[in-house]
Amino acid sequence: MMNSTEQVSPAKFKRGYLAFQKHEPREAMYKTALFLIECFWRKPRDMAGNVWEWCADWYDKDYYGSAPSRNPTGPSSGGGRVLRGGSWYNFARSIRCANRYGYLPSRRYCSIGFRCARDSK
Numbered sequence: 535m536m537n538s539t540e541q542v543s544p545a546k547f548k549r550g551y552l553a554f555q556k557h558e559p560r561e562a563m564y565k566t567a568l569f570l571i572e573c574f575w576r577k578p579r580d581m582a583g584n585v586w587e588w589c590a591d592w593y594d595k596d597y598y599g600s601a602p603s604r605n606p607t608g609p610s611s612g613g614g615r616v617l618r619g620g621s622w623y624n625f626a627r628s629i630r631c632a633n634r635y636g637y638l639p640s641r642r643y644c645s646i647g648f649r650c651a652r653d654s655k
Contacts, residue, residue, distance in 0.1 A: 582619050582620060582629045582630055582631055583619070583620060583621065583622055583624075583626075583629040584619075584621065584622060584647070585619075585621045585622070585645050585646055585647035586617040586618065586619055586620060586621050586635065586637075586643075586645055586646045586647070587617065587618050587619050587646075587647060587648055587649050588615060588616075588617060588639075588646065588647075588648045589608075589615065589616035589617070589618050590608075590615070590616075591607060591608025591609075591615065591616040592608050592609045592610070592611055592612030592613075592614070592615060592616070593608070593612055593613075593614040593615060593616045593634070593635070593636025593637075594608065594609045594612060594636075595636065597609055612636075613636075613638070614636035614637050614638050614639070615636070615637065615638075615639045616634055616635070616636065617634070617635045617636070617637050617646060618631065618632075618633065618634055618635075619631055619633060620633045621645035621646070622645065623644075623645045624645075
């Protein structure tokens with residue numbers, strides 16, 4: 535279902551993109567435009583590239599070398615939690631669900647968020 539009465543536009547970015555530093559060297563990767571909000575889709579789209587998403591797993595860069603193939607839950611402890619997916623601030627080649635990174639749970643950043651989820655039962 536699409537609600538055609540509501541619209542959203544991207545933030546007004548300086549030079550067409552968001553810069554965190556005064557002399558940001560990265561060139562604009564995203565065009566600004568006006569988009570209709572499409573609500574309540576049965577199959578979610580555009581799941582990667584919004585923000586890095588926190589996972590409950592502890593991070594170990596070598597974990598998958600010895601992890602079980604079904605439902606690997608990560609090591610039992612560690613110094614950082616898993617961030618997954620990549621964000622709008624990453625290059626396109628880094629924006630994928632399999633992309634993992636470790637980060638301290640006490641830290642925050644503008645390109646890190648979370649996803650609310652529940653069991654289907």
